[in-house]
Each structure stands twice: as C-alpha cells, then as structure tokens.
Amino acid sequence: MRLALAQAEKGLGRTSPNPCVGAVIVRDGIVVGQGYHKKAGTPHAEINAIADAGSSCDGATIYVTLEPCNHTGRTPPCSRAVLAAGLRRVVIGMADPNPVARGG
Template structure:
C-alpha cells in the first residue's frame, strides 16, 4: 500500500523532531500507517546495499557512504555505491546498471535519496524518471536539504516506500554516524538562526509601528 505525500505541516513537525540534539536520537521519517511494510527479503537486500556502501567508507567526506541495489523479479539487475564527493551517487550507478529493467523494480538504498541539486542532480528524481515501483530506505537523512523531502518526492510520484527498521536500520545509521550527527547539528543551528532572524524582524516591525504612533 502507498502513503500519500506528507502535508507541509506534518513535514514541519517531522523536521522539528529531527533537529533535537539528543545523542541517542535517530533520524525519523514521519509516516502514515499505510506506508509499505518491510519484508524479510527487504532486509536481505538492504544488507547487500550496505555492503556496497562500506566499500567507500572513509572516502566520501563530506558526503555519506551510500549503497544501492535494484531488484526485479527476485534478481539483482543493478547495483552501485557513491565512491567519493563529486562523483555520481549510488542510485545513479545502480540505475545505469539496471537500464530498462529499472522500470517496475524495487530500489534498496541505505540512505534516503537526496532531493536537491548539488554537484550532482537529485537521486529522488532519477528514481522517479526511471519508473521504479518501490523504494526501500535504510534510514532517513537528517541533512536539512533532504530531511524527508526525498521520501515525499517518491511518494508524490506514486512510488511505494518502505522505511527499514530494527538492526538493519541501526546498521545503516552507524555506517555514517559522523555524517548523521553533523547534519543534525547543522539543522539545529540553521533552525536557531532562522528563529533569531524572525525574532529580529518582528522586533524591528514593532519598533517601526511604535515610532509612527
């Protein structure tokens, strides 16, 4: 079953939850009860994607190490990992390997697909354009440039999404613990800066109105 894209208010609550600085916190994707269910097969393939990601551990800074496996009809048709910053992301390599077989397939990605233009295009859009039917995400990305928006893009396009849980999710988190904690800190700092800017704007407006009275 598919979940509808999250309304903006729900996404805002989800982002606020993620920006907490508790060291034991894990990135959380706020999902409806209808999000696709994780299966035993999903756990097997996400671990395969995790093994691919480990090949680049320590080589991708400031990016995270990510692996992707594309499966169709019970067979791996494409796989890849992000080798270093500036190079294509894991999903791109996997989609290239899958070719036309990506259509209707399931993509297993250790980290939520990016949804912004950096040195590479957004992977969420690449998955949509390849017409994959389903995406299984190892763990959500706390990067404020992504932060549930990658998931929302996939679901808005009608793609089924399942979010990994249990030890597999923990393993995906631990692979990029430094990145995850850094992104949570940056998100919190950005939120504080935005709040301070808004407070200053409101104070200036109030002072201006008072001066005109």
C-alpha cells in the first residue's frame, strides 16, 4: 500500500475535483504494474496500473488507495475493469466516501 500511496502523490494538485489515487499490481510478490490518476476526466489509477501490467494482471492483487469506482462519469467504472483484467484480489486503503462512486 505504501507504493500505491507514493503513486497517488504524483497526482497532487492535478486531479481536482477528484481525489489523488494510486494503484499497484502485485503478482507472486513482484510489482507488475503501477499507476495513478493524472488528471480529472482521464483514466483512473486502476486503469493506468492495469495498462502497465498488461497480461500479468491475471490472478494478481491490486493495491489501490481508494475503493475502485462503480459508476460511469467521464470515465467508465474501474470496478468492471478490475474484474475484466482477471485481478484476483483487491486491497483498498479506504472506502470511497462518495455515495455515487462507492460499492465497487
């Protein structure tokens, strides 16, 4: 989770009104992908980490600082992308306080 927090810090001052979020994907104890939310209206941290990891997502664990969103806004739901990528386990730093986005 510390690595995911470090990823999130890269988005400081760039994501408003959205929160800064970081994600790291680990498979067999090795980091295979990482990403952060770079700017409002662009792919979220989970999507960037999944793209970075590619096919290594299957069966892996994603550590994400905020629960993956479960709604469509300017971007599609991250929760669906997490499932489609074949990630086996999701570890979140905190539940999303936004009632529209949580539940992923």
